[in-house]
Amino acid sequence: MTESLRGWWELEPDDIDALHINYVVAFHRGRTLAVAKIDPDSWKWLEIDGSGHHTTAVDALGNPRDTRPRGGDTRVRWAFDVPSGGAPSDVWDAWVGSGGKRLPERLHHTITSFWPASPADSAHDLLGKAVRLLGRGLRPFMRRHFQSRHGVDWLETLRRRHGLLAFHDDPASPEDPYVNLMILRREWSAVSYAFARSDRATGQKLLNARNRWAHFGPVDAPNARSDAASILAFLNEIGASNxxxxxxxxVRALDLQISRYEGRDAPQR
Structure with a gap:
């Protein structure tokens, strides 16, 4: 089972690495079957040409060797190696256990899926991943609504207008949404027509969530789950489906943490 999990995946390794996703889980008929740890330095690629498969470069063992820049080409599938020893027992127990964990109905008929979380993540870690995903989903929305008003330099213009020139995205976390959230809150009247449920207070709530993560404020699983649910609702509003x-x-991973703390099994949805 572990060998079959290694590849070939239609995904971007850089996305997996950026979100610190460490494990892949197999499922069948709505229940998880196995979990494998990803060796992040082992990604290999296979190029798809029409209906056939071929590799353009291989190593001494005949495995595809990564000789191209990552990103963008939908004809490419990726595989990874599994470190010796496999997944730790606590990870197996959390995601598979003796009888498997039930998946949401929405995922029952997908070919592949993955969690951007692992059981080893703390509530603070999980909130950070949700915040980064908010940053990624928010950027196209901001560009779409403000570039038409302020031109290609819209971000610099609005930074200057609102005194945000001293604030730059953290190089260690390029998807930090702080600047865009500040602009969104202060320019809400320009984009309010795009929202059915969110209002100006939403921007402040998301900023508070971001700041709790960025400044290592007190974050427990219930609070992180509340913040992640707010981020989830906002991403739905702006059409950031991925x-x-x-x-x-x-949110499901945080549900699991909460239910384990309360002495219950993983939530069944």
Missing amino acids: EFWQVESI
């Missing part, structure tokens, strides 16, 4: 389902997975 980030939405990933944050939905984070």
Whole structure:
């Protein structure tokens, strides 16, 4: 089972690495079957040409060797190696256990899926991943609504207008949404027409969640789950579907932490 989990995946390894996703889980008929740890330095690629499969570079063992820049090409599938020893027992127990964990109905008929979380993540870690996904999902929305008003330099213009020139995205976390959230809150009247449920207070609530994570404020699983749920609802409103389902997975991971703390099994949805 572990060998079959190694590949070939239609995904971007850089996305997996950026979100610190460490494990892949197999499922069948709505229940998890196995979990494998990802060796992040072992990604290999296979190029798809029409209906056939071929590799353009292989190592001494005949495995595809990564000789190209990552990103963008949908004809490419990726595989990874599994470190010796496999997944730790606590990870197996959390995601598989003796009888498997039930998946949400929405995932029952997908070919592949993954959680942007692992059982080893703390509530603070999970909130950080949700915040970064908010940053990723928010950027196209901001560009779409403000570039038409302020031109290609819209971000610099609005930074200057609102005294945000001293604030730059943390190089260690390029998807930090702080600047865009500040602009959104202060320019809400320009985009309010795009929202059915969110209002100006939403921007402040998301900023508070971001700041609790960034400044290592007190974050427990219930608080992180509340913040992640707010991020989830906002991503749904702005149409960031890919980030939405990933944050939905984070909410499920936080549900698991809460239920384990309360002495119950994983929530059944």
